[in-house]
Each structure stands twice: as structure tokens, then as C-alpha cells.
Amino acid sequence: MIRILDRARPDILTLRPYEHAAWEPSLERLHANEMPWRATEDATHAGLNRYPEPQPGELIQHLAELYGVEPRNVLAGRGSDEGIDLLVRAFCRAGTDSVVICPPTFGMYKVSARIQGADVIEVPLIKEQGYALDVERVLAAWNENVKLVFLCSPNNPTGNVLDRNAIESVCRELADKAIVVVDEAYIEFAGVDSIAPALQQFENLVVLRTLSKAYALAGARCGALIAHPQIVELLARVITPYALPVQTIEAVMTFTNSTHRADAAKRIKTILGERTRLMSELSRSRAIRHVWASDANFVLIECVDAQAVMQAAIGAGLIIRDLRSSPALPDCLRISVGTAEQNTRLLRAIDAIAATAGDAA
Numbered sequence: 001m002i003r004i005l006d007r008a009r010p011d012i013l014t015l016r017p018y019e020h021a022a023w024e025p026s027l028e029r030l031h032a033n034e035m036p037w038r039a040t041e042d043a044t045h046a047g048l049n050r051y052p053e054p055q056p057g058e059l060i061q062h063l064a065e066l067y068g069v070e071p072r073n074v075l076a077g078r079g080s081d082e083g084i085d086l087l088v089r090a091f092c093r094a095g096t097d098s099v100v101i102c103p104p105t106f107g108m109y110k111v112s113a114r115i116q117g118a119d120v121i122e123v124p125l126i127k128e129q130g131y132a133l134d135v136e137r138v139l140a141a142w143n144e145n146v147k148l149v150f151l152c153s154p155n156n157p158t159g160n161v162l163d164r165n166a167i168e169s170v171c172r173e174l175a176d177k178a179i180v181v182v183d184e185a186y187i188e189f190a191g192v193d194s195i196a197p198a199l200q201q202f203e204n205l206v207v208l209r210t211l212s213k214a215y216a217l218a219g220a221r222c223g224a225l226i227a228h229p230q231i232v233e234l235l236a237r238v239i240t241p242y243a244l245p246v247q248t249i250e251a252v253m254t255f256t257n258s259t260h261r262a263d264a265a266k267r268i269k270t271i272l273g274e275r276t277r278l279m280s281e282l283s284r285s286r287a288i289r290h291v292w293a294s295d296a297n298f299v300l301i302e303c304v305d306a307q308a309v310m311q312a313a314i315g316a317g318l319i320i321r322d323l324r325s326s327p328a329l330p331d332c333l334r335i336s337v338g339t340a341e342q343n344t345r346l347l348r349a350i351d352a353i354a355a356t357a358g359d360a361a
């Protein structure tokens with residue numbers, strides 16, 4: 001057993017997992033209490049009357065190829081959200097263990113930890129250095145009960161990629177001590193390589209990838225957790241037995257084939273062009289105090305009057321993300337890059353309030 005697995009919950013390590021109905025496609029199924037007929041007009045390939053294959057072999061192979069790893073490194077789940085939840089449940093004892101997060105960051109790390117009854121230690125990113133990772137403080141925050149460190153790169157909501165050497169230092173220093181989870185939900189927009197090949201060096205590294213963003217499949221709910229095969233095996237004991245619906249499996253297989261990958265690449269290119277336009281036009285607006293550089297498909301802005309910008313967006317029929325409840329992000333909003341028409345509509349609405357503010361001044 002790899003040493004980092006000593007850090008998992010002992011009761012999960014010894015758990016006898018649920019024995020799901022055996023997957024034997026060559027035999028006719030009279031072992032899972034399913035209906036032998038499809039529902040009328042069920043047009044799926046596999047048939048919705050049948051439970052799906054748990055961790056479908058073809059899908060796992062496909063995701064492994066998509067992300068450049070081996071199939072045994074991949075656990076497929078319902079989005080990265082499920083990967084986050086599985087890690088917290090498998091590693092953190094309620095009331096005893098904790099996770100480290102680096103705010104401002106994606107909210108689900110904290111929520112999943114709290115649901116599990118795990119403590120959350122916050123080591124803020126360094127704002128003055130463009131929201132860089134504070135390696136020294138992350139390492140100093142470690143104690144015997146810290147099981148997971150969540151790093152998000154590109155980070156949501158600040159948009160920046162974390163320094164690769166900094167992430168690797170954390171993996172190295174915490175080898176055998178904590179799992180380092182690198183959430184790469186937005187990496188396709190960043191023009192940098194995934195850290196996944198570093199699995200060869202770091203047994204404590206877990207990478208999260210999602211089909212929700214670059215592949216336009218948020219509604220399908222599918223993500224890949226990429227890790228050492230023994231971590232994948234452990235988490236496969238915890239995941240619900242038939243996690244991925246038939247439609248999800250079929251949608252991912254179809255919409256990430258070579259034709260759709262080429263389409264995704266074109267869409268990403270368009271988003272990057274629009275991101276540049278949004279960033280430069282927002283930077284010129286008198287209603288905006290600061291625009292952070294983004295490596296993702298969203299832009300973080302600090303407003304002179306965030307409420308006015310929110311209202312202007314709503315008035316233009318658009319909703320943007322209000323981040324003001326985060327203490328680290330006063331007056332901040334996050335804008336997902338939309339179509340050219342949507343971005344133009346938003347920019348005009350913001351221009352209009354800037355003009356009004358200018359008149360008032």
C-alpha cells in the first residue's frame with residue numbers, strides 16, 4: 001500500500017464495498033431486478049432500463065486518453081464536485097480532521113469539508129503577488145490532522161494559474177503527509193500543461209478535470225479524478241455504485257470525440273478573444289477600479305460601485321456573479337465570458353452607469 005493511504009480514514013480502508021450487480025455484457029441480465037424492456041421511445045444506446053456499468057470501461061479509457069494518463073489513474077464521477085466530496089469523505093474523520101484551502105477560491109472545498117464535519121484551515125493567496133500561492137504558510141498550516149490541501153489552478157474566482165514549482169513544492173514537502181488536490185477545471189483556457197504527468201513523482205497528487213467547462217457539458221455532469229491507482233481504488237469504494245447515468249456516459253463519449261474536440265478548440269479560441277476584449281474594455285471603464293488578468297473563462301473585477309454594476313447587468317438581461325459576501329473580495333464581481341453579443345451588451349450597460357456617474361461628479 002502506498003504510504004499516503006495511511007492518511008485515509010481507517011474505517012474506509014477496511015470497508016467492504018457494496019457488491020453491485022456483476023457487469024457481464026455477454027449474459028442476459030436477470031440479476032439486477034431491472035425491467036427486461038425499454039421504456040417506450042427510449043432512444044439511448046444502452047437502454048435506460050438497465051443500470052449503467054459502474055466506472056464504464058470504455059468511458060474510463062476515453063477520459064484517460066483525453067487527459068493523457070492511464071485508465072487505472074482515472075475515476076469518473078458526476079463533475080469535479082463529486083471528486084471533491086469523495087476525497088473529503090474518504091480522508092477526513094468527522095470532528096477530528098481538517099483540510100487546507102487557499103481563499104479566495106472555489107466554495108465547494110469548504111462546503112464539502114463542513115458537510116463531512118471536517119475543519120477548514122484557510123491560508124489566503126497573496127493578493128499583492130497576483131493571488132500567488134503562499135507555499136510557506138501552507139506548509140506551516142500542516143498538522144497531523146490535515147488530510148487534504150486544495151489548490152485551484154487556474155483559481156476560481158481570481159482567474160490566475162498557480163506557479164507550477166510552488167504546487168510541486170507543496171506536493172514534495174507534504175508527501176506522506178497530505179493529499180494535494182489540484183483542481184484544473186479551467187486549465188483548457190490557460191494555455192499551460194496539466195500537472196497530471198507529475199503523478200509519476202508524487203503519490204499524494206490528485207488532479208481534478210471536468211467536462212463542464214471547455215467541453216460545454218456542464219449539464220451532463222461528468223468529471224475525472226486523476227490519481228495513483230490505489231487512491232482511485234479507495235475512492236471507488238466510496239462512490240455510489242452506479243454513479244454515472246447512461247445519458248451522461250453516452251453524451252461524454254459523443255461530445256468529446258475527435259470532431260467535437262476540434263469544435264471545443266474553436267470555441268475556446270473565441271472565448272479567449274472575447275476575454276481579451278472584455279478585459280481591455282473593462283480596464284478602460286470608469287465604473288471599474290481593477291480588472292485582474294485571467295487564465296480562465298471568466299474575469300474578476302473590482303468595482304467603484306458593485307451594486308450599480310450588478311443592477312446594470314440585470315437591466316441588460318444578464319446575471320453576473322456577486323462576490324461581495326467573500327471578505328477577501330470587497331466590491332468584486334465575476335463575469336463569465338459570454339458570446340460577443342452578450343459581452344457587448346454587458347459592456348454597454350456598464351458604460352451607461354460610468355457615464356451617469358461621470359455626469360453626477
Ligand SMILES: Cc1ncc(COP(=O)(O)O)c(C=O)c1O
Binds near residue numbers: 186
Ligand atoms: C474550480 C472549480 N472546480 C470544480 C467545479 C465544479 O465543476 P463540475 O461541474 O465538474 O462539478 C467548478 C465549477 O464551477 C469550479 O469552478
